Amino acid sequence: MTSVKKDFETEKQVFSEHIQKAGLRHTAQRDLILEIFLRTEEHLSSEDLYWLVHKEDSSVGHTTVYRTLKLLTDAGLAREVRFGDGKTYYEHHYNHEHHDHMICTECGKVVEFYSPEIEALQEKVAAEYGFKLTHHSMRILGLCEDCLTREKELNGAASGAQPRVRVKSVVGI
Amino acid sequence: MTSVKKDFETEKQVFSEHIQKAGLRHTAQRDLILEIFLRTEEHLSSEDLYWLVHKEDSSVGHTTVYRTLKLLTDAGLAREVRFGDGKTYYEHHYNHEHHDHMICTECGKVVEFYSPEIEALQEKVAAEYGFKLTHHSMRILGLCEDCLTREKELNGAASGAQPRVRVKSVVGI
DNA sequence: GAGATGTTGAAATTCGCCGTCATTTCGCTG
């Protein structure tokens, strides 16, 4: 890296090539949306990103952001993720290792992790049932360290404290 | 078991106790919905169950079925599961082993599986990050044996066949 | 069995997703 500030040259390159190959067009909106997406390290919903874009160019509409995120997904720059709240979030995908998510049900913190052992076992299980694995998703819900200690402190005062878990029965996907 | 036909006594008992403890009321609708839910072994959406109930008592509305399923979930008799099609399904939970799901992206078949190794690794990963694991969900997407062989046969005829995968980029949850 | 309170069910609302369409913009060509 020659500069301290990231300029996302390679990502933009990937996007341009995808645009080219798919016979699509290069537009100012798409550039702006990509730029802001890359600058933001968090998991973003289409709506979240819309507001970030809106701050810099209020003429860009929801639809364009929505469609551009799909485009980024096709280009391999973004990845769709769902955390169980019904919304679709996007995260950086290019040059990012595959990973799964661990979510704190108290504060909403999201930790990304990767376990090669689990990956291998998934392949094994799939093979046992004759499946050819194409994707998988895994989500671990629990309490993060901070919320755990905070809860213990509270329990010191009030004994039968409520578990205060927001995500109730979203055990599924 | 003394009778061949399942009468779900214990499940009904659990439900009654939950109703009691929560200060709720025992109603004919709830009984009927529970009964039909228990009789049906598949993954049911609220809508699915509504129609089954409707056949036996057409006066019961969508809302009641919807709310009763939530109630059953709270009571620990049902579990919500989502397979990525936007709908929420429910499966039996009481006295049912925990398991995860493997879904065929071609025919929609759902296989339940359980891997103690994966479970243990999840605990381990959570511990590494200071998390106290409360739930988790895991979904493996792929092609089942039948669809795999069918695809191979088709590939014999048409060479560059499309992968025909319905679930595109639903990598998340 | 009467009153308090929880429950029911139709309808309406909310919310995210996605298609439509008139208008604008891009990128090529001459």
Place this chain on the structure above:
DNA sequence: CAGCGAAATGACGGCGAATTTCAACATCTC
């Protein structure tokens, strides 16, 4: 660099699932 055809844009609206509202009703308690 002007013109043209195709693609992109953005406002709007439809759709389906989830959820809330509210008046009528059922259930439990005393």
